[in-house]
Amino acid sequence: MLPNLLVTTLFQIPENHPQRFILHNEVHARASSILSLPVRASYLALSLSSDEKMQERRHLKALCERFGTAPPDLDADHFSASFDAFQMSWEQHGEFSTYSFYAYDIATEPFAAPALKKVPVDWLSQISGKVIVAAHASIVSAEEVNYQDEMDLSPLTTYFAGNPIVGSKVTGGAAAVFTDFRIHVDGFSRFLVVNQNLRTAQAGRLLHRLFDIEVYRVMALLAFPIARKLYPELKKADRQLYTITNSMTQPDNDDAKLLDELTALAAEVENHISTHQFRFAAASAYYQLVGQRLEDLREVRIQGIQTLGEFMKRRMEPAMHTCNSVSHRFTLVSERVSNASQLLRTKVDIIIERQNQGLLSSMALRAKMQLRMQQMVEGISMVAITYYAASLIGKIAEALHSLGWHVDAELVEGASIPFILVIIGISTKRIHKIIANTTE
Structure with a gap:
């Protein structure tokens, strides 16, 4: 309240808009955590229903009461706090919520004792929602993982179960990031960050971006199974529309029957569009966020492996193009059905007009x-x-x-x-x- 008081007492300006300070401070919301180094992080992203979102807030309150920490407000959509053995950040988005847990004690291996082990087991097991992303990340020094030469990445592959890794130098060369984008036997994916000259604020932003890439890419790909499922329906609607329009050119067709078929086809197509348009639009938005986060990393290639951006582009672009193509083609089919319906109605109107003219002529003759x-x-x-x-x-x-x-x-x-x-x-x-x- 102090800024508002200073503004209103020092200068005689009009009354503040009710949301002025809320909107002004929005740029400071969801700020990245300030981390000490080295650090281990665990990340969970969960999809929730409306009821589960309310239950989630009560669950957070229970954790805060357990450690004597002030809980978030009932209308808050982000929260950060430090507990006895770990630090936590929580964010609630439109379709999902995320939990980031940080621990600072040194472990023998980057992923041997993840931060999630510091969280109370009973509280963790009762978190609402369904897991869509689970990831561990660890920021370590080069000496800890025996990373001495960029040309020799064999010491790092042991942390990824021998899988091929992708990575790059990031944040102007202050760190190198490695991952295999796979879910390991513990149910978590992994990010290994080798610290060269990271500042604490940079470390928080880097982990935030890596976790954002992981969750946004999965959320974007939610539309891909729908696109594959709808593709046969799209071909079926296309063939049905061709059959109807071809029948319209025949002199002995039943226009009333064709109009009924067009109406049924239009209803079916519009139902598909209205049901799945949100998912396709959301996929496009999430994919753009993935691209933005990759750009924010400022990647520099490490010889012999793909960068994160190259890996994402090669794997995700075909899926996103498929989603965009299906969505666009459904829109085109809807427009074509509308045009065909208009043509058929015009034809029917002309026939009715001719019949009316004949009827009027007959009536005039009778009169x-x-x-x-x-x-x-x-x-x-x-x-x-x-x-x-x-x-x-x-x-x-x-x-x-x-x-x-x-x-x-x-x-x-x-x-x-x-x-x-x-x-x-x-x-x-x-x-x-x-x-x-x-x-x-």
């Missing part, structure tokens, strides 16, 4: 025929109305004749017909005009 029939019926109706009106007038004339009027009923009836026709015609036109004005 025209109905109009002609209606006009014919109107004509017949006019004749019928005239007949009945004239008959009515004739009956009236007969009645008047019976009353003594000198009226010729037949003559009156016949003479009324033209007048009746004219009146009916005028009335019909007026009705048509009223209907026309009403519809407009």
Whole structure:
């Protein structure tokens, strides 16, 4: 709180953002440990679920209470402390957590008494999660491992069970790093660091980078089995899409059926993408971190063996290219399915439009025929109305004749017909005009 107090009391500046100091101090988080030399280190990286992450914090608290050390905060994602016989650093990442243990007493051989032996066995066995990386590292002097000549690496192979080793000079020649990138009979991989002129801060950063390379390369390769598993699915989707698009060109195809098949294929492809896209994106990010950590080592070749960077590039690049290729090809298949669906829908829309045009033409013809029939019926109706009106007038004339009027009923009836026709015609036109004005 002192920096905040000084800023607000010495100068009248606006109120601080709530996260100003948290964000400012983030660059100092997860700092590498300051180590004494020589040192032995053990490293564990574990994948955890959300529930296991909460359990992990309680487990750390139990260790701190055991040795009378202040535990980390409940929301902390990194922690370092020194205990009676060892030093520990803990970091929690998005998908995994890491534990680094350091011990400083001198052992007869670099990996004979790893730092993990200093950790309470009962506490160690109850750590949450599943191990994805376990590694031992040891920083020793050249005399301790009989490393006198760069051209003779045979004394070092005994520490790696006779396996071929890779290595290089690092940190400007201050040290040489050797490993075989194999899991040994104890379940741990090994890094041997021969100290030439390492400072304590350099030693902490070097071990941190080596452990980062180990965990990030494994996390990056998590996508590789998925890529190999999805490759047959990708070929199947590609062939199915080809079959559908080829059927679209046939004149006698069932467009509705093809559209259903395209929809099902699109759903299947999108399901693969949504399910595995995170893993492929994470693999790419982890691989970039591996490359960055290798670059930070500032390797210089030792004659006769591969550098760590060369080994990683040769082994990991094909796997990463496979992952990127599968992810990219699934995206392309999704775009092609979308284009094919759009083309098919356009074709169906054109067919429907043509059918609608034919239907409208048929409806117009029927309406025209109905109009002609209606006009014919109107004509017949006019004749019928005239007949009945004239008959009515004739009956009236007969009645008047019976009353003594000198009226010729037949003559009156016949003479009324033209007048009746004219009146009916005028009335019909007026009705048509009223209907026309009403519809407009």
